[in-house]
Amino acid sequence: MAGLELKKLSKAYGNVEVLHDINLSIADGEFIVFVGPSGCGKSTLLRMIAGLEEITGGDLMIGGKLSNSLSPKQRNIAMVFQSYALYPQMTVAENMGFSLSLERRPKDEIARxxxxxxxxxxxxxxxxxxxxxxxxxxxQRVAIGRAIVRQPQVFLLDEPLSNLDAALRSETRVEISELHQRMATTMIYVTHDQVEAMTMADRIVVLNGGYIEQVGSPMELYNKPASEFVAGFIGSPKMNFVKGRFADAVGAATLGVRPEHFVVGAGDDAWEGKVTLVERLGHDTILYVNVPEAGVLTVSLSGQHDQTVGDTVHLKPKMEFIHKFTNEGRPIAA
Ligand SMILES: Nc1ncnc2c1ncn2[C@@H]1O[C@H](COP(=O)(O)OP(=O)(O)OP(=O)(O)O)[C@@H](O)[C@H]1O
Ligand SMILES: [Mg+2]
Structure with a gap:
């Protein structure tokens, strides 16, 4: 087991820099999730940690040891990919023990x-x-098992669940979390699914365009996003962003309201709009409401409600939960 230290890590392909100045401390045993849109650099950063991709700037410390030029094997790290390529002619047990047999470990040790x-x-x-x-x-669990048997100091997982259907994904997500609790090995997990990030991570690293936007616990990111980008990326359904008159009224360029932070049916200064779509999920009801001067807003109501398309509704943001942003997308303190 080991912690990691990323010091001003950068990556360039030729003269194109795709990761810039990545500074991050990962504690021994922590579950870290890298999240961000496609192309932001998640896999590249993971592969640099694994030793599969050259580090072109900065230092990588693993367990306190400068590791930039160590081979993947010397780093004692195991990686699980989205496409897990098991050997089809070998049994599950043989697949899982394969790396140990290559190292000619004793048969009883491998079996154990x-x-x-x-x-x-x-x-x-x-x-x-x-x-x-x-x-x-x-x-996919066999692929994870193949990594576990090597007892690495660090586990790296790159979108390991993206080939699974929704039900299996949430089931396997729980299993990986339980596994981490039991093994207490440092894990770095890449996903573009913010639900996976929120449910599994001790801390989430939000990447955007090769930069770290924010690092924090899931609730820190949800409650105190450091930018409009993070505010829009973390939380499902997404935060509503409103400009114009409603934003002016609170002294912001952009007013952010999460779908779950509206009260419906409130009094005088409420925003009036028409329901354009209703999604009934059982535990939640999602209304899409077209409010003149604000656009179509997403409103999430807990439980079951009887609004239908065409209804006029009145919305009021819960003021204690609103987010305010400048023109540059920086947060304005409440
Ligand atoms: N071999 C390469 N040569 C040049 N550019 C590359 C190379 N590999 C990756 N890139 C670029 O680096 C950037 C980061 O790619 P990366 O694969 O890390 O993204 P990602 O966040 O994992 O995206 P995804 O969610 O789609 O997997 C992208 O802009 C990509 O085009
Ligand atoms: Mg990737």
């Missing part, structure tokens, strides 16, 4: 480690099957 990993990942019943006889979720 494979069995431990299989138990942690609930793969016990499938050890003798071939990958072709497993579901997508089970195969």
């Amino acid at each position: 480690k494979v069995n431990e990993a299989a138990e942690a990942l609930k793969l016990g019943p499938y050890l003798d099957r071939k990958p072709g006889q497993l579901s997508g979720g089970q195969r």
Whole structure:
């Protein structure tokens, strides 16, 4: 197990810099999630930590040791990818133990480690099957198991769940969180799914265009986003951004209101609009409301409500929860 220190890390391909001045301390045992839109540099940063991509500027410390020029193997890091490429002709047990057999470790040691990993990942019943006889979720767990048996100091996972359907994704998400709690190994997990980031991370690193936008716990990012970008990226459904008259009234260039921070049916100074769409999720009801001068706003109501398309509704933001931003997207303190 080890902590990591990223000091002014940068990456350039030729003369194009894709990661700039990345400073980050990761504590031993922490679950860190890199999140951000496609192309922001998540995978590149992860691959630089793994040793699969050259570091073109700055220092990478792993367990206090300068690691820029160490090989992936010397770094003692395991990586799980989105496409997990198991060996089809080998059993689950053979796939999981393969890296250890390459190192010619004793058979009983391999068997013990494979069995431990299989138990942690609930793969016990499938050890003798071939990958072709497993579901997508089970195969992804074998790929994780293959990483676990090596007992690395750090786990790196790059969108490991993106090939799974929604139900399996949330199930496997819970399993990875439980696994992390049990193993207490440092994990860095890349995703563009902010729900995965929010539910799994101790701390989230939001990347945008090769820069770190903000680092913080999920609730810090949700409650105190350091920029309009983070405010719009963290939270589902997304925060509403309103300009013009309503923003002027609170002294901001942009007023941000989360969908769950509206009261519907409030009095005089409420915003009047027409419902254009209703999504009934059972536990929540999402209204899309066209408010003149504000645009179509997303309103999330807890529980079941009977508004329908065409209804006129009155919305009032809960003032204690609003966000204000400058023209440059920086937050204005309340
Ligand atoms: N070999 C390369 N040569 C030149 N540019 C590259 C190379 N690999 C990646 N890039 C660029 O670096 C940037 C970051 O790419 P990266 O794969 O890290 O993004 P990402 O955040 O993982 O995106 P995604 O969510 O789509 O996986 C992109 O603009 C990409 O085009
Ligand atoms: Mg990527």
